[in-house]
Ligand code: ADP
Ligand code: ASP
């Protein structure tokens with residue numbers, strides 16, 4: 001007998017028909033003799049709707065109350081799915097995050113799971129019950145509800161799979177697996193049978209929302225046997241694992257991230273310690289800096305340009321002003337109309353022409369590159385947001401030509 005964790009995202013439980021379909025999948029898994037722990041997200045656009053409601057009442061609400069509100073979405077889903085399973089005569093119990101033992105740190109809206117206390121889960125499993133757990137939520141040391149960041153139910157599922165030493169963790173969603181690009185945006189995208197944790201982590205971190213990046217990080221750390229598959233079409237999905245069989249594919253996928261703002265700090269003194277002064281202030285504010293570009297010094301000054309998530313624009317401004325109090329408005333330029341396009345693949349490590357192939361595809365599509373960054377298995381470029389979809393298609397077509 002195996003223990004299987006199955007996670008169903010918002011679109012998979014969007015309405016009664018979907019919930020019943022999910023119940024059918026869970027029931028079949030249970031009927032095969034497996035222990036089943038299910039994680040569900042809020043139905044459809046519920047989380048977005050709750051966030052809109054919060055902003056309507058008070059756009060400056062505290063993060064604690066934010067979590068109190070948005071965690072409600074998952075509570076609805078677990079009860080509905082449990083009811084659907086009761087209807088077909090199965091032993092089931094729904095549990096909120098805290099009831100399932102999720103304890104987190106206190107970083108409201110982006111909390112990290114610290115531990116899962118397994119007693120309750122184990123006792124329900126001992127009674128052969130199907131457990132339906134609310135994703136995306138936990139409890140901090142003050143007994144306040146926290147949430148794990150958008151898309152956090154994936155992380156809840158992987159964390160449960162790791163804690164319970166599950167035989168596999170299946171992430172059911174509205175597409176049939178991980179593709180070489182978002183299959184809803186790029187018609188020629190190809191489904192991957194397998195992908196490594198490292199490649200998936202880069203794709204997820206670069207905007208491929210099919211898996212939350214923290215969930216992949218955790219799956220790698222605990223070697224969780226992970227599969228992404230469809231809740232609608234019953235067919236094998238994409239396996240995410242440590243090492244995959246060698247394929248000729250140079251890159252595994254193209255991703256787009258619109259959650260980027262480009263910040264330029266101009267006319268800084270061209271002397272040692274300037275970058276440290278700026279980036280240490282940003283680090284102290286926990287700002288996640290991505291691409292960094294420093295101009296060559298000219299006439300005793302230099303410019304530093306970097307990207308941060310949209311939500312960090314104000315912190316970036318505060319950090320720059322704290323580091324350089326004489327900074328004028330003319331010397332601090334912010335542009336939110338940018339997108340980051342990335343290609344990811346372990347194959348590029350041994351292929352020096354990969355970057356130039358990407359740049360050629362962008363040149364042929366007449367798209368200007370504003371910034372570039374590379375790592376061993378990833379190349380990212382910053383482009384104008386209005387060119388972003390065209391850029392993804394052009395780059396995808398170059399690496400995955402349609403016959
Ligand atoms: P869920 O509600 O199940 O958590 P998400 O909306 O978070 O689902 O993730 C699934 C979506 O991810 C798909 O509908 C697809 O549009 C998008 N997506 C982006 N990049 C990719 C990719 N490379 N492969 C598959 N899906 C992708
Ligand atoms: N409901 C949450 C969200 O919309 C968590 C999730 O879907 O994974 O972000």
Ligand code: MG
Pocket residue numbers: 009151154209210211212
């Ligand atoms: Mg998701």
